[in-house]
Amino acid sequence: MNLPIYQIINVKSAQLEDLAALLHEDLNLRRPVAYVLKTLNLDEQREVIGIIENWFETHQASWRYPYPVFIVSDYSDAIGHMPVFSEVAQLPRFYNQKDVKVTLKETQVLERNRLLQQEIKNADGHLMAEVVREYGMNHKKIWYLVKEASFYEHLLKKLRAKAGAHG
Amino acid sequence: MDKKKVLRSSSSDDLKGFEEFLDHVDHDSSVDKINKNIGGESLTFLHHDNTRLKKVAALVAQKLPVARHHEQGPKIIEQQRHVNAQLKNDLFRILDKKASPLQKTLSGIWNGYFSERK
Numbered sequence: 423m424n425l426p427i428y429q430i431i432n433v434k435s436a437q438l439e440d441l442a443a444l445l446h447e448d449l450n451l452r453r454p455v456a457y458v459l460k461t462l463n464l465d466e467q468r469e470v471i472g473i474i475e476n477w478f479e480t481h482q483a484s485w486r487y488p489y490p491v492f493i494v495s496d497y498s499d500a501i502g503h504m505p506v507f508s509e510v511a512q513l514p515r516f517y518n519q520k521d522v523k524v525t526l527k528e529t530q531v532l533e534r535n536r537l538l539q540q541e542i543k544n545a546d547g548h549l550m551a552e553v554v555r556e557y558g559m560n561h562k563k564i565w566y567l568v569k570e571a572s573f574y575e576h577l578l579k580k581l582r583a584k585a586g587a588h589g
Numbered sequence: 590m591d592k593k594k595v596l597r598s599s600s601s602d603d604l605k606g607f608e609e610f611l612d613h614v615d616h617d618s619s620v621d622k623i624n625k626n627i628g629g630e631s632l633t634f635l636h637h638d639n640t641r642l643k644k645v646a647a648l649v650a651q652k653l654p655v656a657r658h659h660e661q662g663p664k665i666i667e668q669q670r671h672v673n674a675q676l677k678n679d680l681f682r683i684l685d686k687k688a689s690p691l692q693k694t695l696s697g698i699w700n701g702y703f704s705e706r707k
Contacts, residue, residue, distance in 0.1 A: 425631055425634070487649065488645065519630070519631065520630070522630075522631055525631075525632070528631055528632050531632065531635040532635065535642055538643060538645075538646050542642065550648075550653050553653045553656055554653065556660070557660070560665075560666065563666050564662065564665050564666055564669060567666065567669040567670060567673060568669060571672055571676055574673065574676035574679075575676060578676065578683070581680075581684070
């Protein structure tokens with residue numbers, strides 16, 4: 423059993439068949455994954471980012487859970503939904519751990535984590551993402567409405583204070 | 590106490606001339622690999638990952654299904670819109686009075702610019 427540290431995949435070809443071999447259902451089940459596209463030219467990199475995003479969309483798989491999937495590309499500005507970084511060194515540091523020999527105690531924690539990983543994997547990632555998006559949008563609307571109400575209340579308070587002073 | 594550990598922590602200047610005798614330089618990387626893990630760095634990392642996984646599992650298995658079936662957002666939005674409409678009404682009622690600061694300011698501007706010049 424290994425620690426859940428980055429699995430760096432160097433993509434050397436933009437051919438669909440070659441990419442299909444790099445994408446599979448349990449890709450991010452046990453550890454985070456980073457696709458490094460730096461060896462490809464810019465057009466190919468954009469194409470591959472599209473293919474990877476599409477793959478997750480069509481296979482009803484989530485690139486967020488249980489572990490995130492990242493792309494390292496010269497297209498550092500996100501062109502889709504997946505997080506894109508310009509360098510491997512910029513990837514989140516949390517998973518940047520030393521690959522050490524696992525002790526017995528660590529194996530026990532890893533075993534517990536395996537159950538949780540499977541539980542997360544079994545959830546419908548796309549549906550959950552949609553629920554989170556909807557929830558977020560509603561709360562953003564509420565925030566704007568409350569801000570508007572606060573502005574009206576502030577005006578009313580000032581007007582009443584002024585009327586009280588004159589009356 | 591482990592003799593090798595004590596020697597490894599001391600500076601190399603202090604041990605000049607004793608290198609052959611003590612053979613304190615450790616070139617075995619596999620030993621290093623295990624030693625680096627003695628501090629429990631990986632165990633802490635795994636515990637943090639366990640906490641993260643537990644939170645994500647609770648989110649997707651408990652919280653999101655509840656949020657999906659009992660979404661309160663639209664109801665709160667409707668209530669807040671009603672509150673805002675009420676506040677706007679109050680505001681317009683006050684501003685619509687002849688003695689309101691808005692009316693006074695407007696009449697001041699109006700009279701100032703459009704009154705007949707003597």
